[in-house]
Amino acid sequence: MPVRYELIKECKQSGARLGRLHTPHGTIDTPIFMPVGTQATVKAMSPEELKEMGSQIILSNTYHLFLRPGHEIVKEAGGLHTFMNWDRAILTDSGGFQVFSLSQLRNITEEGVSFRSHLSGEKLFISPEKAMEIQNALGADIIMAFDECPPYPAERDYVKASAERTYRWLKRCISAHQRPGDQALFGIVQGGMYRDLREESARQLVDLDLPGYAVGGLSVGEPKEIMYEVLSYTTPLLPKDKPRYLMGVGSPDALIQGAILGIDMFDCVLPTRIARNGTTMTSQGRVVVRNAKYARDFSPLDPNCDCYTCRNYSRAYLRHLIKADEIFGLRLTSYHNLYFLLRLMEKVRQAIMEDRLLTFRDEFMSQYYGSTH
Ligand SMILES: COC(=O)c1ccc(CCNc2nc3cc4nc(N)[nH]c(=O)c4cc3[nH]2)cc1
């Protein structure tokens, strides 16, 4: 059993849970935020810095590593953990979503997806079997089924046919998985924004008794209220004794609301991507530190944060570095944003322990967004 979820406590105020995810590369306290390291590095962060801020699991991408440097090279290096010098847990996404969000000239058939590399333009093809071959070579502790994430909005007929094909692809992934003893394969619930299709997809996946379940097809441009509505009727269909992973989420409010709705795992490029243009998340809300108003602001980025960035540098200095396009600038803002979200999830876990997650949400929302909404 490569990955085992231990349910510690259910929140009395909401659908939130406190859990522990035991993996061959360490134990993860849930609910958890996973920093995204798409190309075998969390951009601008070293493994030591990620450990220092308390990260227990990071995400990498099959699509990107297949294109460059190629999964054979990573395998020859001894796998992703050795290649990137990360001895804690890793989850790899299966490439379905990335093919659609990154490459041109795509054609999707029962067999798989053909596309042109966004790097070289060469014609490539990924099938469920290929996605498993790549992920087995990379060696992540948790791997994702090869699926289609339908666009938003999408016609019901399209979403229905897509979800049915994704289910057939999942069975092919299970058959093609070469390392079920040390890599846990998670299924991905699809079905768009259609309740009956979501319920059917969840039922089919639960019948396969998988080690974990992701909710896919969300955070694709739909209003947050719709995402929350889909979660409110989907997560209760998933087994309590298995981890639930909401893909591609997210912002502080969505992390808290997702936990309230019973999600245990989250990932998003948001904190590191916005850091690179000088946008930071602080206890008082977003601070766009490249803004002229911080030119002479010698106070810390976040007075309530004890991270390396906030203990040693001023907003004026950060603004200067970002404006000067200095690499150290995006390192400092990335470090803080990741630290902020990892601490936020710690506070969420503490609130679940004390049965006061809804109260915590209201307090956080009024501080961060200036109102409870
Ligand atoms: C500044 O912020 C940003 O740049 C930024 C970019 C993208 C997202 C959204 C990411 N959303 C998302 N990632 C996803 C990854 C997925 N993977 C699979 N296999 N299947 C899915 O069904 C799926 C859905 C997703 N939805 C959020 C934020």
Ligand SMILES: [Zn+2]
């Ligand atoms: Zn900080």
